[in-house]
Amino acid sequence: MSEGTILVVEDDREIGEIIVLYLEKSGFKVIIAADGEQAIRLFAEEQPDLLLLDVMLPDMSGIEICKEVRKQSDVPIIYLSCKQDAEDIIEALQEGGDDYLTKPFNPAVLATQVKDKLLRMKGKYVSQDDRYTLKCNKIEVNLLSYDTYVDGRLVQLLDREVQLLIYFMQHPDRICSIDELRQQIWGHDSLSGEAAVIVQISNLRKKIESDPSQPKYIVTVRGEGYKFRG
Incomplete structure (x- = not known):
């Protein structure tokens, strides 16, 4: 049984393959997109449980994708970026991202964080007690x-x-x-x-x-x- 569905949006093929490898080893179903247009289409089709979103993509920025996703969903979004300036991080998070990880990062730690976030999300059911x-x-x-x-x-x-x-x-x-x-x-x-x-x-x-x-x-x-x- 899958731990959840993750949409990885990453235009660097090597980085994308490493992320997919570690997430699949952790039990996740992984969908990968290489550009913004594909990411938005796959999000609508697959309704993933979490997005790992590269900030710099060939056709649109990760921030633009985040804005589109936030119009219809509060699914957790984690940015992945080589940009480390505080201004870039602040802009990304202010537009609706949940977290911002700078490259290079440890893919095993990333997979652990994804699992932890989704475990927390599973506790979100309604109770008026x-x-x-x-x-x-x-x-x-x-x-x-x-x-x-x-x-x-x-x-x-x-x-x-x-x-x-x-x-x-x-x-x-x-x-x-x-x-x-x-x-x-x-x-x-x-x-x-x-x-x-x-x-x-x-x-x-x-x-x-x-x-x-x-x-x-x-x-x-x-x-x-x-x-x-x-």
Whole structure:
């Protein structure tokens, strides 16, 4: 039985073959696309569980593909790129990506991260049982379905965003460093850097704060990290 279907969008044949090899060894069904047009078509046809998306492609950018996918799905998207500038990472994540890995990367670690992300996703089923609801101030999060309400309003959060919010709510009024958040949410073996954490917190604020420039829930503690006001 397959662990899930992964769409790999990569125009470098050698890199693509290595990724496919490790993912298939981990039990995944893998579909590969070499350009944006093919990727969008295969996504519509196959409805994969996760996308591994190269940023630089011959016909369109990975960011453009992400925008198209986000119009119809909140499927996890992990960018793969040789671009390491913070500006590039921030732009990619702000457009709806869940994670950003820089090349070269360890394909075995990548396969492990993909499996971990999909295992988390399998827990997303609806339950209204209060035992599985985390409440703090005017925010409620269902720990099984990940449904999130702010002031009674349903808010659509991506996987990393809701995981960050849950961690903050479980540790109210305590300073959490960027490195702590990276390790707890992305994992100790994560290939992601600090920029990914900063961008996802920024995205989360835009969705739960009435004024993200003056947050009342997730506040910055200069030089130390972030604190959730419980």
